[in-house]
Amino acid sequence: MWVIKIGGSLAQAALLPQCLATLAADRTRRWVVVPGGGPFAEAVRGLQAHWGFPDGPAHRMAVQAMGIYGLALHALAPTLPVASSVSAVASATRSVIWAPAAVELLGLAENWRVCADAIALWLAQQLGAQGVILLKSAPPPQPAHSALDLAALGYLDAAFPELLGAADCPAFWTLPADLLRAGSAELDPPGSARRILPA
Numbered sequence: 001m002w003v004i005k006i007g008g009s010l011a012q013a014a015l016l017p018q019c020l021a022t023l024a025a026d027r028t029r030r031w032v033v034v035p036g037g038g039p040f041a042e043a044v045r046g047l048q049a050h051w052g053f054p055d056g057p058a059h060r061m062a063v064q065a066m067g068i069y070g071l072a073l074h075a076l077a078p079t080l081p082v083a084s085s086v087s088a089v090a091s092a093t094r095s096v097i098w099a100p101a102a103v104e105l106l107g108l109a110e111n112w113r114v115c116a117d118a119i120a121l122w123l124a125q126q127l128g129a130q131g132v133i134l135l136k137s138a139p140p141p142q143p144a145h146s147a148l149d150l151a152a153l154g155y156l157d158a159a160f161p162e163l164l165g166a167a168d169c170p171a172f173w174t175l176p177a178d179l180l181r182a183g184s185a186e187l188d189p190p191g192s193a194r195r196i197l198p199a
Helices: 016-025 038-051 055-076 086-091 116-127 147-152 160-166 174-184
Strands: 002-006 033-034 097-099 131-135 171-174 194-196
Touching: 002 116, 002 147, 016 033, 016 147, 016 174, 033 055, 033 116, 055 097, 055 116, 086 097, 116 131, 116 160, 131 194, 147 160, 160 194
Parallel strands: 002 033, 002 131, 033 097, 131 171
Antiparallel strands: 171 194
8 A cells, every 4th residue: 555645736737637547547556645735725725814713723624625636636537436534545445535534633733834745644654554655746946855855945744754754654755757657556666756764
């Protein structure tokens, strides 16, 4: 089992349907797709900025936004079913899209330091997955390999380095073209993924 977070910045990317089809067709691994928040989470940020409500409610809304993006991914790849709980993901016998619920994210802070990257890593830990891959729309703005450096660049969630330091599974990032070029079944980790070092 591998967890792959599909960034919200890919919501309108031309290669998104092909990436989902590649994951759905992979018979060598079971994939758990974690949606980012994308435009739906940005709407939450805008609403919070307008009304000034606390991070807690905003974070719970953003988690719901991940689920909405997950439904969009399912619409693009109907053969990837949506699992609405961690237990449903764990018991699935095929690749799935996870629609997270804030109530299940035990131990994670309810603030904007914890976004979809960190939530995907948390899920990989809960599932005992082989690793987590962050599918990004672009490479880091500067060469960097450690989670701390990538978080400082805004490429990873602020909470990701701390979670990775305590994790017992590896983390990687890759790009859609790399995933498709390599073919998900050819490499382990798949898709020419670049390792994210804890420090």
